[in-house]
Amino acid sequence: MRNNFFSTSNLENLKTRSLLLKNLRIFFEAKGYLEVETPLLSHFPSIDLHIEPFTTFSANNEEFFLQTSPEFAMKRLLACGFGSIFQVCKAFRNGEFGNLHNPEFTIVEWYKPGFSHFELMAEISELFTKLLQTKPAKFTSYKEAFETHLKINPFLCSTEDLQNLAKQKLTTLPNLENSKDDWLNFLLTEFVEKKLGVEQPEFLYNYPSSQAALSKINGGFAERFELYVDGIELCNGFHELTDAKEQAKRFELENQKRESQGKRVLPKDTRFLQALEFGIPACSGVALGFDRLVLLALKTKNIKETLTFSFENA
């Protein structure tokens, strides 16, 4: 086909994208962050049950992973004592392609030593009032969101309760077996997400400890948050786990879950674990999907309109 060179975006959209990036950098500079760049290609991937890295091989046949997030490298910089840092970079997630996903996408990620996740959320709220001229964000706990929109307590209910609730609402259900987290995520996706962040940006916080990812667990809750604007998930942040032993355990657990689902067991990032052992400052950090931010600014429905060339067209 001869028209394949066309951009999936247009000039006006790209001007908006460029301006947002400029304003973002102004914001971080004013807040005292240092802009850093870490390798996209690494010896070690992140280990998540539901995230698949792209892999490739060097000239001497050593396996490398395209990063799915700059998290480990940035935490190594925190251990080096470099203070507040931010980064704008590409990240890659194999198989994630849709209206809100492109397998290659742009992440803005930043870390602030000394900040709790609540202080970081307040700073993010300020960023959004500047970038998208939104109202200040509101805060909704994971429990409140389920109670308001589904009339169920996600911490006290059983997997069966969640299945029964889904059955009342839908005639056919996905084949999720007995994973409580999968059912929670399914109900969140189908019935809660689209109602979040409609009037103003909305933080969801205090996640179940089984969904802690790389956050600290405190009082039975994961100190993790997500930000929604117009029903779209934009940020994922943590009061960061700094305990090397606990981190190694979570790697192990995640790999066990991967193995039980027939997925590849991934190598543990030993350099990242060394950094945690050496010690990183107490801090909070967050990743923002920059393409989705542009999508919201443009009020479009498809992420490809924010990209010069989408994955299928790259």
Next chain:
Amino acid sequence: MAFISTNDFRKGLFIEIDNEPYLLVENQFVKPGKGQAFSRVRFKSLTTGNILERTLKSGEKVLLADVEEHSMQYLYSDGESWTFMNTQTYEQTGLTKTQVEEALPFLVEETVCSVVFFKGKAISVTLPNFMVFEIIYTEPGFKGDTSGNITKPAQIVTGATIQVPLFIEAGEKVRIDTRTNGSYVERVKA
């Protein structure tokens, strides 16, 4: 029986649900935060036209409809039925609006299409991948347009509007791809 995974879903697939044929009309990838990915799919019944919405776990499989395809020429429509003829046996078959809906923007008389049969009954039609149309109307483009737009809308004989490069003028013929809503492929010299 053949099954297909959500990872291989695309518009235009024929699926069997409860012994009835369905067309996959929309497939949306959704993934909450760090959780399990899903496919939010819309299937259209090729008997009733009803839309069935389902959310499947990524990687879940559904039954592919066991269909046969025959090369048939489109003859005419009375507005309720669209008549196609087998070019070898001269046998004629009618399709309902629900069954031809997706093809209508580019369906013109005498086009040889692929008519899809399920359990002996015609259920749908697939257009040739590439078709040539004359441009009936389009605004004249001009060189040096600095708006950043390199395409403009153009109307073809069926009434459908497609996007063409600025240099295309009314009266010219273009080749389009019917699988991607009629995206422009190239200019066809007379």
